[in-house]
Amino acid sequence: MSDFLRSYLTVAIFGGLAVVLLGALLGVGRLVRPNRPQEQKYLTYESGVDAVGSAWSQSHVRYYIFALLFVMFDVEAVFIFPWSTRVEAYDVYGLVEMAIFIGILTLGLVYAWRKKVLRWV
Amino acid sequence: MIATLVSSTALFAQLGETTPIDTPEIEWSALMPILILAAGGILLLTLSSLVRSVRETPSAHAAITVIIALASGAFCVPLWQRVQDPSRGPLTAVAGALGIDGFSVMATGLIAVTVILTALLLDGYLRREGLDSVEFYALVLLAGAGGAIMASANDLIVMFLGLEALSIAIYVLAAMHHRRAESQEAGFKYLIVGAFSSAFFLYGIAMVYGATGTTSLVGIASFLAANVLLRNAMLLLGMALLLVGFAFKIAAVPFGGWAPDVYEGSPTPITAFMAAAVKVGAFAGMIRVFYLALSVQIDDWQPLIYALAVLTMVVGAILAVVQTNVKRLLAYSSISHAGFVLVAVYTGTTVGMSAMMFYLAAYIFMVIGSFGVVGLVSQRGDAAHSLDDYKGLSKSRPGIALAFTVFLLAQAGVPFTSGFFGKFYVISAAVDSKNYILALVAMLASVIAAVLYLKIIVSMYLSADDDGAAATASGPTVSIPLTSATAIGIAVIATLVLGVLPNILVDLANDAVPVLVALS
Numbered sequence: 001m002s003d004f005l006r007s008y009l010t011v012a013i014f015g016g017l018a019v020v021l022l023g024a025l026l027g028v029g030r031l032v033r034p035n036r037p038q039e040q041k042y043l044t045y046e047s048g049v050d051a052v053g054s055a056w057s058q059s060h061v062r063y064y065i066f067a068l069l070f071v072m073f074d075v076e077a078v079f080i081f082p083w084s085t086r087v088e089a090y091d092v093y094g095l096v097e098m099a100i101f102i103g104i105l106t107l108g109l110v111y112a113w114r115k116k117v118l119r120w121v
Numbered sequence: 122m123i124a125t126l127v128s129s130t131a132l133f134a135q136l137g138e139t140t141p142i143d144t145p146e147i148e149w150s151a152l153m154p155i156l157i158l159a160a161g162g163i164l165l166l167t168l169s170s171l172v173r174s175v176r177e178t179p180s181a182h183a184a185i186t187v188i189i190a191l192a193s194g195a196f197c198v199p200l201w202q203r204v205q206d207p208s209r210g211p212l213t214a215v216a217g218a219l220g221i222d223g224f225s226v227m228a229t230g231l232i233a234v235t236v237i238l239t240a241l242l243l244d245g246y247l248r249r250e251g252l253d254s255v256e257f258y259a260l261v262l263l264a265g266a267g268g269a270i271m272a273s274a275n276d277l278i279v280m281f282l283g284l285e286a287l288s289i290a291i292y293v294l295a296a297m298h299h300r301r302a303e304s305q306e307a308g309f310k311y312l313i314v315g316a317f318s319s320a321f322f323l324y325g326i327a328m329v330y331g332a333t334g335t336t337s338l339v340g341i342a343s344f345l346a347a348n349v350l351l352r353n354a355m356l357l358l359g360m361a362l363l364l365v366g367f368a369f370k371i372a373a374v375p376f377g378g379w380a381p382d383v384y385e386g387s388p389t390p391i392t393a394f395m396a397a398a399v400k401v402g403a404f405a406g407m408i409r410v411f412y413l414a415l416s417v418q419i420d421d422w423q424p425l426i427y428a429l430a431v432l433t434m435v436v437g438a439i440l441a442v443v444q445t446n447v448k449r450l451l452a453y454s455s456i457s458h459a460g461f462v463l464v465a466v467y468t469g470t471t472v473g474m475s476a477m478m479f480y481l482a483a484y485i486f487m488v489i490g491s492f493g494v495v496g497l498v499s500q501r502g503d504a505a506h507s508l509d510d511y512k513g514l515s516k517s518r519p520g521i522a523l524a525f526t527v528f529l530l531a532q533a534g535v536p537f538t539s540g541f542f543g544k545f546y547v548i549s550a551a552v553d554s555k556n557y558i559l560a561l562v563a564m565l566a567s568v569i570a571a572v573l574y575l576k577i578i579v580s581m582y583l584s585a586d587d588d589g590a591a592a593t594a595s596g597p598t599v600s601i602p603l604t605s606a607t608a609i610g611i612a613v614i615a616t617l618v619l620g621v622l623p624n625i626l627v628d629l630a631n632d633a634v635p636v637l638v639a640l641s
Contacts, residue, residue, distance in 0.1 A: 090144075091144075107163055107166070110170060110171065111166050111167060113170075
């Protein structure tokens with residue numbers, strides 16, 4: 001077996017150990033604890049308000065556009081944060097590059113706005 | 122945008138404590154063709170959303186797109202001269218992320234041409250179908266920029282960026298005909314298959330990086346030239362996965378099963394763009410990875426490409442013969458064409474590379490012209506694609522029937538058309554490297570494929586009432602917008618001129634042999 005594959009052996013052992021340990025814990029618990037099934041114990045909320053209706057309710061499709069816009073600015077933030085901690089190191093070059101990046105995203109927002117995406121219907 | 126991504130990854134790696142960072146050399150002039158396409162797409166979108174008069178005149182979009190693509194193509198000319206100048210030669214841009222050589226400049230130029238022709242075809246098509254138009258043009262421009270990035274990428278990660286920019290735009294474009302269920306289906310299918318192929322490609326990049334310690338094509342080539350890998354399983358796996366990724370994009374058998382469905386469902390001008398620009402971009406990327414970066418491993422990848430080429434040529438041609446839907450038929454024939462280009466790739470010689478460039482250049486005109494005609498004949502709704510719909514076309518629209526005949530004969534490889542020389546150079550490149558069997562298979566495949574082109578031609582020149590039943594006297598009524606006629610005219614002229622005077626393009630293709638440029 002090559003060194004490359006052997007280094008994965010550690011991963012395999014670790015994984016195996018995790019499975020065995022989890023199984024052992026659950027198994028011991030199962031052996032030790034008393035088992036008295038009652039119907040009430042299987043309710044979603046054993047005590048409190050009864051659950052009403054199905055969990056498969058639909059959410060309104062208009063939210064997806066906001067989700068998309070959110071992703072856009074989320075990604076923007078991912079790039080801006082590391083850049084902002086090192087602004088002085090990047091100097092003018094970094095400033096210009098970031099301005100281009102934000103500029104392109106802003107044009108995207110302008111497009112979305114003009115497409116009346118931001119209007120609540 | 123690309124510059125930002127590339128430079129920031131490079132910068133994070135070499136981040137010192139407080140010392141200012143060396144900013145990489147950008148070489149703006151070398152980037153102009155790509156930048157114009159990408160920025161043009163974004164600006165077109167913005168302009169149309171802000172200026173009412175642009176938004177409400179659909180042809181303005183087509184006109185602006187043509188101007189942008191022309192500007193991009195025009196910038197290729199001085200760049201070409203600079204690259205061919207012996208005292209200056211090819212160069213790298215953005216800290217070695219892009220390699221600008223004759224090959225990448227020519228591929229970029231070809232993509233600019235496909236964008237122009239596609240925009241001309243789109244104008245009439247969108248008007249007929251009554252679709253919103255600006256997104257089509259913007260996405261075509263962005264896809265073109267992606268293809269151009271693929272063709273000049275000097276780093277596997279940059280190539281992946283180009284691949285995604287190209288593919289994502291086309292997933293959307295395929296689904297843009299929102300009233301046709303087939304179009305939605307095509308977009309969805311292409312998205313799923315494309316995501317698969319991207320995953321293969323990325324995994325291949327990871328494996329090659331694991332084996333060589335770099336994603337730079339120059340770095341990979343020099344590592345493999347300097348070191349002999351005792352255990353090269355990881356490199357071979359990476360190479361095979363990259364090949365699978367490319368084979369999906371160029372629709373090579375057995376990875377091209379998506380192509381007929383997607384080509385049939387997409388709006389027809391978009392099909393034309395897919396068949397032309399995606400193939401140019403993907404083949405250019407393939408050459409950069411296999412011919413340049415993995416040139417030392419040529420004995421390992423040649424058998425794979427041999428098998429792909431034979432399967433693609435033969436299966437594509439045979440399956441095309443049994444089709445009755447013209448759009449599907451042309452889709453299979455474009456698969457078969459990809460097989461021919463693969464023959465040129467297989468040779469791995471400079472002769473093969475220039476044969477490939479010639480074939481691609483001739484092919485984009487034939488295929489855009491063909492799909493242009495199909496888009497016109499399909500009528501409103503983009504649905505009339507059966508062979509019967511072409512009956513009597515020669516009577517009702519002799520000009521368009523003649524143009525289609527030229528494209529089909531060119532695809533079959535009849536002399537005095539560009540297709541003849543395309544096939545001729547590819548086959549002679551195969552013979553040149555002593556692959557007689559491959560050359561023989563290529564000739565057989567082109568004979569099989571000739572049958573299907575003749576099928577369409579016969580159908581066009583057969584009058585509509587020849588088979589009696591319920592036929593109109595005069596064939597289909599097809600309206601031909603001026604822009605579509607221009608695009609088809611340009612394609613006819615290019616096909617015929619290259620068929621009579623191939624030397625114009627041969628000289629260009631000979632100078633467009635790809636070279637690997639290291640960061641100086």
